[in-house]
Amino acid sequence: MSTVAVYIEQREGIVKRPSLEALTAARQLSPHVVAVCISAPGDASLLARYGAAEVVTIEHPLLQQYSSQAVAVALAQYVRSAEVTTILIAGTAQGKELAPRLAVLIEAAYIPDCTELDRDEHGKLQAKHPLFAGKVIATMQPLTERTVVTLRPNMFTARAVESSSEPTITQFSPTLSEEDRKVVVEQVVRNEGKLDVLEADIIVSGGRGMKGPENFVLIEQLANVLGAAVGASRAVVDAGWRPHSEQVGQTGKTVSPNLYLACGISGAVQHLAGMSSSKVIAAINKDKDAPIFKVADYGIVGDVFEVIPKLIERIAALKQTGA
Amino acid sequence: MTILVCISYVPDTAAKIGVTPEGTGLVLDGVKYILNPYDEFAIEEALQQREKHGGKVIALTVGPESAKEILRTALAMGVDSATIIPSTSLDSFGVAYNIAAYARSIGADLILLGRQSIDHDSFQMASTVGAMLGIPSISVVSKLEIEGATVRAERDIEGGKEILTSSLPIVISVQKGINTPRYPKLPDIMKAKSKPIDTVEPQSVQPRVAMVRYATPQLKRRGIILGDSDADIAEFVRLLHEEAKVI
Ligand SMILES: Cc1cc2nc3c(=O)[nH]c(=O)nc-3n(C[C@H](O)[C@H](O)[C@H](O)COP(=O)(O)OP(=O)(O)OC[C@H]3O[C@@H](n4cnc5c(N)ncnc54)[C@H](O)[C@@H]3O)c2cc1C
Numbered sequence: 001m002s003t004v005a006v007y008i009e010q011r012e013g014i015v016k017r018p019s020l021e022a023l024t025a026a027r028q029l030s031p032h033v034v035a036v037c038i039s040a041p042g043d044a045s046l047l048a049r050y051g052a053a054e055v056v057t058i059e060h061p062l063l064q065q066y067s068s069q070a071v072a073v074a075l076a077q078y079v080r081s082a083e084v085t086t087i088l089i090a091g092t093a094q095g096k097e098l099a100p101r102l103a104v105l106i107e108a109a110y111i112p113d114c115t116e117l118d119r120d121e122h123g124k125l126q127a128k129h130p131l132f133a134g135k136v137i138a139t140m141q142p143l144t145e146r147t148v149v150t151l152r153p154n155m156f157t158a159r160a161v162e163s164s165s166e167p168t169i170t171q172f173s174p175t176l177s178e179e180d181r182k183v184v185v186e187q188v189v190r191n192e193g194k195l196d197v198l199e200a201d202i203i204v205s206g207g208r209g210m211k212g213p214e215n216f217v218l219i220e221q222l223a224n225v226l227g228a229a230v231g232a233s234r235a236v237v238d239a240g241w242r243p244h245s246e247q248v249g250q251t252g253k254t255v256s257p258n259l260y261l262a263c264g265i266s267g268a269v270q271h272l273a274g275m276s277s278s279k280v281i282a283a284i285n286k287d288k289d290a291p292i293f294k295v296a297d298y299g300i301v302g303d304v305f306e307v308i309p310k311l312i313e314r315i316a317a318l319k320q321t322g323a
Numbered sequence: 324m325t326i327l328v329c330i331s332y333v334p335d336t337a338a339k340i341g342v343t344p345e346g347t348g349l350v351l352d353g354v355k356y357i358l359n360p361y362d363e364f365a366i367e368e369a370l371q372q373r374e375k376h377g378g379k380v381i382a383l384t385v386g387p388e389s390a391k392e393i394l395r396t397a398l399a400m401g402v403d404s405a406t407i408i409p410s411t412s413l414d415s416f417g418v419a420y421n422i423a424a425y426a427r428s429i430g431a432d433l434i435l436l437g438r439q440s441i442d443h444d445s446f447q448m449a450s451t452v453g454a455m456l457g458i459p460s461i462s463v464v465s466k467l468e469i470e471g472a473t474v475r476a477e478r479d480i481e482g483g484k485e486i487l488t489s490s491l492p493i494v495i496s497v498q499k500g501i502n503t504p505r506y507p508k509l510p511d512i513m514k515a516k517s518k519p520i521d522t523v524e525p526q527s528v529q530p531r532v533a534m535v536r537y538a539t540p541q542l543k544r545r546g547i548i549l550g551d552s553d554a555d556i557a558e559f560v561r562l563l564h565e566e567a568k569v570i
């Protein structure tokens with residue numbers, strides 16, 4: 001039986017949601033899913049609820065400060081000892097850096113940015129990966145015994161299992177030296193009080209149709225009533241109206257929120273590259289022929305300056321009645 | 324300091340790319356190829372690091388003969404020499420393998436890449452090359468400082484940024500914003516046309532991944548487009564709330 005392991009990313013002891021999504025995806029591949037954590041998880045039963053039959057904690061003094069290099073070495077040692085064939089890793093900033101390094105160390109195939117994952121009729125792993133900014137979807141298969149896959153966040157739904165028992169927890173002690181951690185994260189600076197487009201369920205994005213940076217208060221207010229993050233097109237980032245961290249698109253961030261609401265954004269192919277895998281796409285644009293409407297589920301043809309204030313009012317009323 | 328900057332030759336972002344009827348291949352007829360947009364930042368960073376620390380910058384691409392075009396751009400921007408490893412059949416692992424072998428052969432101290440190649444968007448090259456060489460790597464860097472053999476880098480992560488420390492030799496992939504790439508001047512463009520480009524034969528390696536099928540994405544969008552009357556706006560909110568259940 002092939003064992004599927006999921007690397008669990010934690011931040012200050014809290015498991016990141018994309019790692020729970022990876023656990024759910026792993027359940028489709030194997031009845032026996034192992035959750036692998038660097039240092040003990042705050043809540044092991046959470047991992048069991050999302051499908052881990054076994055939790056492995058990798059502990060070593062040199063792993064206290066995060067180092068992608070050292071974590072890759074430690075994971076590689078674990079994979080070899082436990083005969084794991086498939087390792088799923090959430091495609092976060094950390095995961096995208098870690099996964100290819102691990103793949104080299106365990107002589108595995110590496111499949112990046114996977115949006116669908118299953119097995120073919122022979123039980124062989126197959127994964128979909130968008131190419132050319134999503135213009136083509138490739139189906140990839142490993143040619144090696146082991147495979148490392150990163151999963152695009154929010155493409156797989158994290159689902160709890162119906163009944164879970166306490167997982168068995170085992171500890172694994174890798175052999176590491178200072179040579180294995182020549183790179184470390186010295187410091188993490190949080191953006192206080194600002195929701196990141198990569199972590200938001202809803203994104204409200206503004207484009208050149210907003211006319212100027214001062215008008216983004218409308219976008220911010222709308223984002224506020226929706227509990228959403230603010231996103232931006234490259235045109236407004238290049239103009240200096242918004243920071244680069246908000247840019248969505250091929251040269252910005254790739255997002256797949258539950259709702260992406262584009263305001264005054266034309267929908268250029270490079271913008272679509274970053275948001276076309278959103279669950280629901282809505283758009284407000286005064287040009288009925290704007291390309292964004294071709295990919296939208298819901299749209300309003302109208303002026304953002306008239307429509308957004310009305311939307312804010314209605315949504316605020318909806319939230320108040322809790323209807 | 325010996326700096327290697329790796330650049331890739333990719334279809335223009337606006338190019339139309341199709342799939343053959345059987346889904347076994349790509350249709351790239353008439354597609355224009357360009358220097359991968361992120362790699363301009365890598366070239367610029369290489370030149371700026373050379374200005375600070377001295378040494379030389381070598382640009383490398385693994386690709387078809389026609390990719391020499393982007394090496395000429397790198398030469399016009401100011402790299403000292405350019406090398407092509409002619410190949411169109413290697414998978415990402417094979418490209419990384421050849422880059423790593425070349426880096427080893429020239430004793431590179433700093434290997435600079437773009438954060439992603441916009442053809443396969445795989446974000447893997449920095450980590451893969453770093454692992455193959457047994458040296459550290461840092462991806463998607465937006466600020467890089469090197470002093471002696473000490474490296475300090477910043478990068479954006481979800482909800483904030485990280486500050487990392489490391490040492491040379493190292494592989495770094497860069498993000499937009501790290502610098503402003505220079506425009507090559509006309510005389511430099513002209514001079515670059517006649518500069519020699521070295522060729523290094525590719526080493527073939529067993530591929531690790533097979534592309535078994537290609538497809539164009541299926542749009543499954545509702546496409547309900549409304550006007551801007553109060554009733555339409557109310558309907559828009561109702562649809563998002565009751566039908567799509569996203570607000
Ligand atoms: C290599 C490369 C990479 C790129 N990467 C990205 C990327 O990552 N992200 C990105 O977004 N772009 C990217 N682009 C740029 C992209 O091609 C577009 O130029 C950009 O997305 C346009 O931004 P926009 O939609 O805000 O502006 P525009 O295209 O100017 O569109 C503005 C829209 O607002 C509408 N509008 C105007 N006034 C109003 C109003 N009062 N009410 C309602 N609607 C109004 C207009 O009808 C129009 O549709 C890239 C381009 C290249 C070449």
Ligand SMILES: Nc1ncnc2c1ncn2[C@@H]1O[C@H](COP(=O)(O)O)[C@@H](O)[C@H]1O
Nearest residue numbers: 329330385436437439440445446447448
């Ligand atoms: N064929 C290639 N030749 C040289 N450098 C490459 C090649 N492919 C990718 N790279 C480099 O690796 C970076 C990341 O690419 P990728 O990991 O493939 O998304 C690119 O921005 C380039 O700097």
